[in-house]
Amino acid sequence: RRTHTADHYRMHMREADVEIVKGLTSRVRTYEGTFPGPTIRARSGREVVIRQTNDLDVPTAVHLHGGHVLSEHDGLPMDTIAPGDSRLYRYPNTQRASSLWYHDHAHHLEAENVFKGLHGQYLLTDREERRLPLPRGRYDVPLVIRDARVESDGTLKYTRPSDCPNMLVNGKERPYFQVAARKYRLRLYNACANRYFRLRLADGSEFTQIGSDGGLLAEPVRQTELTMLGGERIDVVVDFSRYPVGSSVVLENTGALPTERPEVLRFDVVREARDRSRVPDRLSELPPMPNGTVEREFVLQTFPEMTINGVTYDPNRADVVTTVGSSEVWTIRNIESAVAPPDFHVWHSFHTHLVMFRVLERNGGPVGPTDVGLKDTVTLGPGEEVKIAMTWGEYAGEYLFHCHQLGHSSGGQMGRIDVR
Ligand code: C2O
Ligand code: CU
Structure with missing residues (x-):
């Protein structure tokens, strides 16, 4: 029906x-x-x-x-x-x-x-x-953060990240946000084509991470700094009641280039407010950890071309063939090839369509602070390796995995997965 x-x-x-x-x-x-x-x-x-x-x-x-x-x-x-x-x-x-x-x-x-x-x-x-008592309505705000290069005549010019001095939040440069002295849920997006951030509040104070790419975490995590690559989302709750009305606090990017202003967004605390919201100790029930039996490996390289396992994207070639319900463990490595210039360091952000995965290990050890929860995009610093686990479903068909540094995926750092 x-x-x-x-x-x-x-x-x-x-x-x-x-x-x-x-x-x-x-x-x-x-x-x-x-x-x-x-x-x-x-x-x-x-x-x-x-x-x-x-x-x-x-x-x-x-x-x-x-x-x-x-x-x-x-x-x-x-x-x-x-x-x-x-x-x-x-x-x-x-x-x-x-x-x-x-x-x-x-x-x-x-x-x-x-x-x-x-x-x-x-x-x-x-x-x-x-059902949760989290901040909602006007206190639940997406903050889409990205870089840009705006020329003096206003032209938005597509160029490499090191030539992008403008940091935008929700499409504006040098933004400020007038907040009440209470808790806000802020949904941070890294919408950069080619950039990572390391975000913190300038006074170093803690905030609470409640969600990641795939929604709420099982329980809240206290954080002071968030590393985010293109494609990632992190939901946090920031309590502005700890700042006096009339004061400001800045969200800054400590990963900014030396030529840039680290300031991303200034919060101006403009009024008192009643606040009945809170972050409960228990947020949600995550689906059971996939216990994968199928293992696959992926190496991301930038030289001589943007490749995954040595090849660029070919829409007519299935790089992975799997089945609905297949539970898998993928090892992903950021290892530059021997022909890369010495001291060449690049970040990748590995993204899968259709599934959310869990990060099991980072560099053979425990996961990083922002690897928690259900993810669809995971960061790989220079030389890093992560293990992720997922269960393919719930649809059969053709899907993708790729680097979410979009300059890399546009250059071919992308593969096709056929789910049967
Ligand atoms: Cu956000 Cu295949 O991408
Ligand atoms: Cu990449």
Whole structure:
């Protein structure tokens, strides 16, 4: 029996003029004219159907990052929407509450398309999450952090990260946020095409991590610093009641280049507020740890080309063939090839479509502070190795795994996985 429990949206991808840096007009590629794209709010168990029309002059493919969707709705690199065309994407939302996002994935173009503005938030909620006394409504805020290069005439120029001096939050440079002296849930996104951050509050104070890519953690974790690579999401609760009204505290990136300002976002505490929210000791029940029997290994390299296991992406070659329900352990290594320049150090962020995984080990030892919970993207510093475990499902079809440094995936650091 079909029930009509879907939310329908129409979105247009088009160019728009926005103010990123105060006083300048920048032409960006947008969903619906806004930068970043509109926030979609969805409920677990209720389908979302979006008709996307491409009014840009480049091909696009819309991917729901972290979404469990059929392959034909996944926005695969070759499955593009030509300029002038439109198509329907269906998101069944049969997964737990999580901070997802949607962004472009057209082959070879994703890095530039995302950099030029094709990304937006998709917040999925469920009954379990709504029952918790966490900050909600206007106190539950996505903060989409990314770099940019805005020229003095306003042009948003796609270039390498070391030439991107502007740090943006929700599409604005030098942002500030007027907060009440109470707890906020902040959903941090690293939406950079090519960048990692090391985020902390400038006064060094603790905050509470409550979620990661795949939704709530089992229990909250106290953190003082978060390392995040492109694609990752971390949900935190920050209690601004510890700061006097009239004062400010800055979120800073200690991973900033020496040429950059470390300041990402300034919180101005402007008023007192009643606060009945709290972070319970127990947040959620995670699905059981996959106990994998199938093992696979992946090596990510930058020289002489952007490769995984020595090859660049070929849409006609299945790099991994697996089956629905297969429980696997993947070892992923960031080992540069012998032809790389000496002292060449690069970060990778390994992402899988369709599944959430758990990080089992980092460099043969315990996992890092931000490897907790259900993940779909994991960071690999220079020379690092991680082991992750996942169970493939719940759909059969063609999917992807790739580096989420989008300059790398655009260059071919991506593989095809066929789930049968
Ligand atoms: Cu966020 Cu295949 O990507
Ligand atoms: Cu990479």
